[in-house]
Amino acid sequence: MSAVSPMRHPELNSPGMMTQRGWWLVGLNILIPGSAQLLAGSRRLGRIGVSMTFVLWIVVALAAIMFFVWPTAIYWVASNVIALTIVQGVLVAYVALWIVLSLDTLRIVRLVRARAKVRPFIAALAVLALVLTAGTASYAAMVAGVARATLTELFADGSYQDPVDGRYNILLLGGDAGPDRTGLRPDSISVASIDVETGAATMIGIPRNFERATFSEGSPLWEPFPNGYDCGDECLISYLYTYGEENPELYPDALAEGSTPGIEATRDAVSGVTGLELQYFVLIDMQGFAQLVDALGGVEIDVPVRTPIGSITNTEPDYWVEAGKQHFTGEQALWYGRSRFDALDYDRMERQRQVQEAIITQFEPANVIGKFQGVAKAGAQVVKTDIPSVMLPRFVDLARKTKAHPITKLELVPGVVETVYPDYAVIHELVATTLAASVEAVAAE
Known part of the structure; x- marks a missing residue:
């Protein structure tokens, strides 16, 4: 047998x-x-x-x-x-x-x-x-x-784009369409500039009350505002989103290209302010932001100082966030980033950066894969972008390089630059110097 x-x-x-x-x-x-x-x-x-x-x-x-x-x-x-x-x-x-x-x-x-x-x-x-x-x-x-x-x-349809001067520059907008506002208005404006060779990344923050934004001669906003955005009163850069939405004829192809006239007007303004060509944008709807945080299981933030949470009209804060490591739900993280009680816009900018960096840190495969369905669903509702899917492999590879190094930060705020009557020669030089220093710092590691 x-x-x-x-x-x-x-x-x-x-x-x-x-x-x-x-x-x-x-x-x-x-x-x-x-x-x-x-x-x-x-x-x-x-x-x-x-x-x-x-x-x-x-x-x-x-x-x-x-x-x-x-x-x-x-x-x-x-x-x-x-x-x-x-x-x-x-x-x-x-x-x-x-x-x-x-x-x-x-x-x-x-x-x-x-x-x-x-x-x-x-x-x-x-x-x-x-x-x-x-x-x-x-x-x-x-x-x-x-x-x-x-x-x-x-993600949009579209073709591959080469970097400009060895960099990809992405406009990051935090859109706030809360119940106390008419329409959406960028509450957070930043540029992520990434060097393709080293992965060195620089975050450039622009306060939403930055005034007299300038435009390049090829921009549709050059003709109405050849000397910069001057509307006769407080001409804040964040108002250009509404201006673009109210004048869609300025950007007739925006919707077909996965954008909106408001985003394109803001992109032209930020490009003029920083002196950088912005290839893509990412808009995060802060109203839906809490869903993404909850889908990730919350977010952990190291709060630097005891922070009051509440509306700008409050006489007393709704509650306090204690200094130290705190685990926030989506709603708590949203209010920590947007609270106006006894705070300047620049304080809110810094808190929003803390929330963004904490989410990026926790957006690891091991954390996401078990919650993938919820994270993907929330992300599709919260994020709008014109980045084409063909670019994703390149950006994922860049992100892998970037996470190995500290992110350089540049805040274009009072004390660093003039934000009411800006000197663009000074700002552009500061941006170029910061980007070069970021690459040198990574090369020296």
């Missing part, structure tokens, strides 16, 4: 042998799905299962190697709609295969012939194996589907 005969032709009247056989077949199905069928069931199904198992192992091994050798390729797959669709389809096929193999393994085990006391344990092991294999693949397929849907909803 051959060595494999007891598997394919067992002694049915021997509970001991059938029990051992059951353990072996279920164990083999866990180690190499399809091997149980090769030994004791349909060899054709077994060959399919084993072949597909080896293919999966090879793909996973290659992906792991590429992640360390050429991570951009992995980022491309993770951020490409077509690639994600293929990955999801393949995972669904594996789920179906593993379900068939697991159920068929239970069939060929013939549990009724095993010892009665052991039957539940063999069955439980088979079910556990099914959960670990098919369940994990099902979750991965769901993540791929959610990621695909989010990419389609959130």
Whole structure:
């Protein structure tokens, strides 16, 4: 009798042998799905299962190697709609295969012939194996589907753009469309400037009450405001969003390009202020911001000083946030960043930066993957951008470089620059010097 005969032709009247056989077949199905069928069931199904198992192992091994050798390729797959669709389809096929193999393994085990006391344990092991294999693949397929849907909803169509002077400059807007306001108004205005070679990143903050923003000669706002934004009263840079929305003819192609006239007017103003060409924008709706924080499980912020929370019209704060490490819910983080009680706009700018940096720090794969569906759903509702999906692999790769270094900060606030009657030659020189110093600091590490 051959060595494999007891598997394919067992002694049915021997509970001991059938029990051992059951353990072996279920164990083999866990180690190499399809091997149980090769030994004791349909060899054709077994060959399919084993072949597909080896293919999966090879793909996973290659992906792991590429992640360390050429991570951009992995980022491309993770951020490409077509690639994600293929990955999801393949995972669904594996789920179906593993379900068939697991159920068929239970069939060929013939549990009724095993010892009665052991039957539940063999069955439980088979079910556990099914959960670990098919369940994990099902979750991965769901993540791929959610990621695909989010990419389609959130990121624009468009072509690849090369960096300008070796940098990508992205306008970051925190839009506040609260119940006490008419329409949306940028409450936080920043530029993230990233050097593509080193990953050195600089955050340039512009106060929303910065006045007399200037424009380049090619801007649609150059003709109405050739000497800078002068509306006759307080001409704050944040008001240009509303001005653009009220004069959409200035930016007739904005909506078709995934933007709005208000965002484009703000982009032209910030470009004039900083002297930088801004390739893309990201707008975060602060009203929906709390959803994103809650989806992440809250956010931890090291509060530097005891801070009152409340409206500017309050005579007393609603409550105080104590100094030290605090864990905030989405609503608490939102109010910490936007509280106006006994605070200057510059204080609020600094608090909003703290919240942004805390979220970036906690936006790690290990933290996000288990909450991916909620995070993706909240992100699609909270974030608006004109970054095309084709740029995502490049930006993910840049983000990996950037997180390895401290972020340089430049706040264009009173005491640093003049914000009412700005001297743009001074501001542009300060921006250029800060960017160069950021790159030098990273190179010296």
